[in-house]
Amino acid sequence: MKFHSKGLISLDINGEIYSYKLYQSLESLSKTKSQRQSAKELNISHTVFNRRLLKAEEKLGFKITEKVGNGTILTRDGLDLLEEFQKYIIKIETTNNLNIAGGHISSGLLESIKHPFNTNIYSSSDKDAFELARRGAVDILTLDDPLIAYERDIDFTPIAYDYLVLISSPNCEEIKNISDLRNLDFVNVTGSAQRLAWNTLKHYDIEYNIKYKLTSQFDAFKLVRNSENLHCFLNASYFKGNEILKFDTRHVISLIKVNEDKSEVDEFIDFILNEGQESIKNQGFIPI
The missing domain is CATH 1.10.10.10 (Winged helix-like DNA-binding domain superfamily/Winged helix DNA-binding domain)
Structure with a gap:
């Protein structure tokens, strides 16, 4: 670290x-x-x-x-x-390093990839990272969920695919059908791609209860595993779980060029889309 x-x-x-x-x-x-x-x-x-x-x-x-x-x-x-x-x-950084900020999942992915660039990578929620990018404080914005880009019609570059898995407390019965999710208690992780799971449940008229709200997927995982009758949808790249909504929650991990005047930005993205794809696969993500 x-x-x-x-x-x-x-x-x-x-x-x-x-x-x-x-x-x-x-x-x-x-x-x-x-x-x-x-x-x-x-x-x-x-x-x-x-x-x-x-x-x-x-x-x-x-x-x-x-x-x-x-x-x-x-x-x-x-x-x-x-x-x-x-x-x-x-703001006070005086080197030519690439300043990258983004969601916990996507920034963690970039930190795990070996590359020839000098980078400063900052992890936060997609929303907070977008605010840094809006102020011009970073060169590249990385998103766990492309929703922010969709809402603002901003061009983004997909670098990997991910999906959500269902994590349940140890005492819970196995979930075999979507209907088995009805009226269960969940942990909501703000700023994550969980919106895809909630949208899917609403589409199938499945009622559910949000019992806790957290900002970290890792904290949500620990809470669920140490509780009774609690569930959460988390990224498959970091957690192993029930893939019942795999195809409904597939989404892209993406990058947005903020500082288009810096040549290293295009070079970095090009590296991630080519040589970096093997590392992306090794980290549990689905390559582009």
Whole structure:
């Protein structure tokens, strides 16, 4: 895991200065979902890590983390704070690196592909990443779900296909037919391609209940597996599950050129569409 550890990075919020150490903590926690693991990666004690978060929350006046099962995730306010740090870092970046921001699934895919380019890859929701792109803060926008592009008639480049699988609590009976989904409790992951599953259930007049709303597919998976009678639709590229809606939820993982004046943008996309397709397949996605 890479961290931006520039000692001069700080953020002024309502007169309070928050250093890069808080940024490192938030960035790590957004990926590990574990205070102990993040503390280990930052080479500090768990006590110091926890105190850093608590001190920030006291100064800010709102919660930036919350417990989910045995782990810890960022709240919506915590994610917003992390995004502010990321925007600032992008703005002061002086190298010729490609700045890429996008959804958790698509950005994670790009991070896993070996390529000859120097990149800074930032992971967030499609919505937050689009806002960064709209402000011209990134060179390439990557989308877990092309909905944003469809809604705004924006050209995008498909780089892979994915679909959703059904994850159920261990005590649940096997789902064999779509009708078996009727009146079940689900976890909704905002900003994901789950809209395809919900649209499919509505098409078949299947009523369902949204019991929890989360921002991370990984947190949703842990919640479902540690609960009773709970279900969730998650990306097949990262999770193994029931493929009952495989063909109804197939969708593209895509890239959008934001900075068309930077030659490396076209070169990077060309690489992903050619040499990078084997890596895409190895990561569990369906190549274009």
